[in-house]
Amino acid sequence: MKLELERLSKQFKNKIAVEDVSTVLTEGIYGFLGANGAGKTTLIQMICGIVEPTAGEVKLDGKNTISMGEDFRDLLGYLPQEFGYTPGFTAKDFMLYISSIKGLEPRFARKRTEELLRLVNLEDEANHKVRTFSGGMKRRLGIAQALLNDPRILILDEPTAGLDPKERVYFRNLISGMSRDRIIIISTHIVSDIEYISDRILVMKKGRFILDGPAEELVREVDGGGWECAVPRKEWPEFEQEQCIVNAHNRDHVVEARVVSRKMPREGARMVEPTLEDLYLEYFGDEL
Ligand SMILES: Nc1ncnc2c1ncn2[C@@H]1O[C@H](COP(=O)(O)OP(=O)(O)OP(=O)(O)O)[C@@H](O)[C@H]1O
Ligand SMILES: [Mg+2]
Structure with missing residues (x-):
């Protein structure tokens, strides 16, 4: 068929x-x-x-x-x-x-x-x-x-x-x-x-x-890589503005975030395998 x-x-x-x-x-x-x-x-x-x-x-x-x-x-x-x-x-x-x-x-x-x-x-x-x-x-x-x-x-x-x-x-x-x-x-x-x-x-x-x-x-089309990092609460608003955030969790004094980025989004970020969700957000993040 x-x-x-x-x-x-x-x-x-x-x-x-x-x-x-x-x-x-x-x-x-x-x-x-x-x-x-x-x-x-x-x-x-x-x-x-x-x-x-x-x-x-x-x-x-x-x-x-x-x-x-x-x-x-x-x-x-x-x-x-x-x-x-x-x-x-x-x-x-x-x-x-x-x-x-x-x-x-x-x-x-x-x-x-x-x-x-x-x-x-x-x-x-x-x-x-x-x-x-x-x-x-x-x-x-x-x-x-x-x-x-x-x-x-x-x-x-x-x-x-x-x-x-x-x-x-x-x-x-x-x-x-x-x-x-x-x-x-x-x-x-x-x-x-x-x-x-x-x-x-x-x-x-x-x-x-x-x-x-x-x-x-x-x-494999994900432009850059997936990253995980912990961002202090007071730096979060600025960080959120600048980055493509896939996921964010509030912990005590930090926000734990998953980010898609070509370069290390901040000191101490760990690189993780990109997922299809990351790719999707890269393409549609601006519309969501
Ligand atoms: N009968 C219609 N008359 C005028 N515009 C329409 C009509 N049907 C759809 N559109 C427009 O066409 C575009 C595509 O709509 P469509 O419903 O196909 O999208 P979709 O991907 O199925 O969206 P959703 O995820 O919300 O179901 C939209 O901008 C919608 O407003
Ligand atoms: Mg539809």
């Missing part, structure tokens, strides 16, 4: 949300990483065929996906960033409802619903109304509905929004345990959600991919 994004652009009135994005995706897990407004959702909606590109096209094995119509949609599983649940439905009813929209055979749909609710840990809540669900439970239900048709292309827009740390770990294991004969796209602004499970990470900024590669490779 080869999913090609060819020079995709989307302009809303005077706002360019996605600008001339091209890449080729084959079976594997891809993380679209970017800050708010980077263009992730718009790009995903163009891939799914919900938003029409201003320019460019999406192709699957050489065929334009819009002209493929139903044939493309049958291969697709999608979790939108904003998902409209029907609050009066139970989790099970909701799954069966989506199954019918997707045209799944009712007996198959019931079996699949049971399997998937178990997979996302909602089997005990199958007959509870969605209205009573927490944000994290709704998100898990959203992931389950995206899997109903056993999609070859699975696209999850911010699947971990609202999940607690335990649920995030569960989600990562769920995705990395899935069979590898699909294209999985996960968008997020949280580095740790995708750092260890993605085969490739595509970092988006202002509508473009600015970095693209496996996490290990991207980490």
Whole structure:
């Protein structure tokens, strides 16, 4: 399978949300990483065929996906960033409802619903109304509905929004345990959600991919190194202004900081291995 994004652009009135994005995706897990407004959702909606590109096209094995119509949609599983649940439905009813929209055979749909609710840990809540669900439970239900048709292309827009740390770990294991004969796209602004499970990470900024590669490779792009140092409280305001701070902890009289810098940020700083989080902050620190 080869999913090609060819020079995709989307302009809303005077706002360019996605600008001339091209890449080729084959079976594997891809993380679209970017800050708010980077263009992730718009790009995903163009891939799914919900938003029409201003320019460019999406192709699957050489065929334009819009002209493929139903044939493309049958291969697709999608979790939108904003998902409209029907609050009066139970989790099970909701799954069966989506199954019918997707045209799944009712007996198959019931079996699949049971399997998937178990997979996302909602089997005990199958007959509870969605209205009573927490944000994290709704998100898990959203992931389950995206899997109903056993999609070859699975696209999850911010699947971990609202999940607690335990649920995030569960989600990562769920995705990395899935069979590898699909294209999985996960968008997020949280580095740790995708750092260890993605085969490739595509970092988006202002509508473009600015970095693209496996996490290990991207980490080598960190300009300079990671540092740890302890800064006396009264020197902190100035230090904070000057440095790219990744992390800071208040201790008694000092602030312990993790910094990305080309040169030693201050006397006594210890050099540490850079991480993808460091790289991300180097690129987005100014926007956060
Ligand atoms: N329908 C629209 N009309 C006008 N502008 C839009 C529309 N949809 C998105 N935009 C703009 O396009 C840019 C990209 O938005 P998009 O939602 O794709 O970003 P994102 O990376 O998904 O952000 P987030 O992390 O907040 O979900 C933003 O500046 C946004 O304001
Ligand atoms: Mg978005």
